[in-house]
Amino acid sequence: MxxxxxxxxxxxxxxxxxxxxxxxxxxxxxxxxxxxxxxxxxxxxxxxxxxxxxxxxxxxxxxxxxxxxxxxxxxxxxxxxxxxxxxHGLYAEADRSRAASLGLTLADLMDEAHDTHHPLATGLYYEDQKDAAQVRAKHFREERIPKFLGFFESQLDDTGHLVGGRPSPVDAVLWHVREGLRHAFPKAMASFAGRWPKLDAMTIADHPPLRAYLDSEGRIPFNEDGIFRRYPELDGAVE
Incomplete structure (x- = not known):
């Protein structure tokens, strides 16, 4: 064991x-x-x-x-x-490479979200790089969020899943990242309402094993020390 x-x-x-x-x-x-x-x-x-x-x-x-x-x-x-x-057999072997590639792409998106508030150096405080952060965040809202989420919209199959036609960890991570973007950039994300219907229709958060975790004390809420930080000056509507 x-x-x-x-x-x-x-x-x-x-x-x-x-x-x-x-x-x-x-x-x-x-x-x-x-x-x-x-x-x-x-x-x-x-x-x-x-x-x-x-x-x-x-x-x-x-x-x-x-x-x-x-x-x-x-x-x-x-x-x-x-x-x-x-x-633990969450993917068929034939699907493992696809799942890993999607997971790495989600990791890239998380890194880019982090860099909106730390665009110059992780060793500097946010207050030391606020001007650069506003430039980086504007580009992220207007260019990078649509690029990433549009890509994942194209990858969801008719069952609403990314891999193998069934719930999987990459579905869960995609849901989590989108929730993080909603926390950090509520105005920008509201601007995209209805743009990605397959993403909107995802039901992975209701999958019983995941729901049990999300409702537990093990789930840490988004906060201003993590990757997805809500700084109002970095948010804004997207046309």
């Missing part, structure tokens, strides 16, 4: 949330280690510094899998989603 330990910042959805959503879709138990720890940030920083026997990964989220007494370390959000999904 395998056990899973997820290591990610304890107060934000961030890049750890796609992994949590994948576990929810698989109905597989895992430990969210930083949220269990007395000081979750110290735990993550010690991992970042290479102070754990499993290895020295680059940046969270990390996943430690234990099987038969052996512990292996894995990282990169999209890779972790693919790994968990494959181990």
């Amino acid at each position: 395998s056990t899973y330990e997820l290591y990610y910042w304890p107060t934000i959805p961030g890049r750890g949330e796609p992994v949590r959503l994948t576990f929810a879709m698989a109905e597989v138990a895992y430990r969210d280690m930083a949220r269990e720890a007395e000081d979750g940030y110290a735990l993550l920083l010690s991992f970042n510094a290479g102070e754990h026997p499993e290895g020295h990964p680059f940046a969270p989220p990390y996943l430690v899998i234990e099987e038969d007494g052996e512990r292996t370390l894995h990282w990169q959000s999209a890779h972790l989603c693919d790994l968990v999904a494959a181990r």
Whole structure:
């Protein structure tokens, strides 16, 4: 039997949330280690510094899998989603490459959303780059959101799913990212009402395993420390 330990910042959805959503879709138990720890940030920083026997990964989220007494370390959000999904049969093998490609594209969209409020450097405060952020956010609202969401609209099949004609983790992550965009850019997203009917019709949030997670304490609300931050000055209607 395998056990899973997820290591990610304890107060934000961030890049750890796609992994949590994948576990929810698989109905597989895992430990969210930083949220269990007395000081979750110290735990993550010690991992970042290479102070754990499993290895020295680059940046969270990390996943430690234990099987038969052996512990292996894995990282990169999209890779972790693919790994968990494959181990628990969430995709047919023939669909795995497509699912992984879509997951990486969603990771790109999340990165671009993050860069609207940190366009110059992650090491600077938002207040140190507000002018550049307004330029970046305007381009993101007007050009990048339609490009990404238009692409995903084209990828949904007649059943309303992205892969294999059934609910899957990439459906869940797409739903999550769209909700994040609605949180961060409510005016811009309202401008697109009715533009992508297949996205509007997605029912993945009602899929019982995912619904159970979304209604649980495990689901961390969007907040202004994560990827999708609501800064009113970065939002605006799109013509």
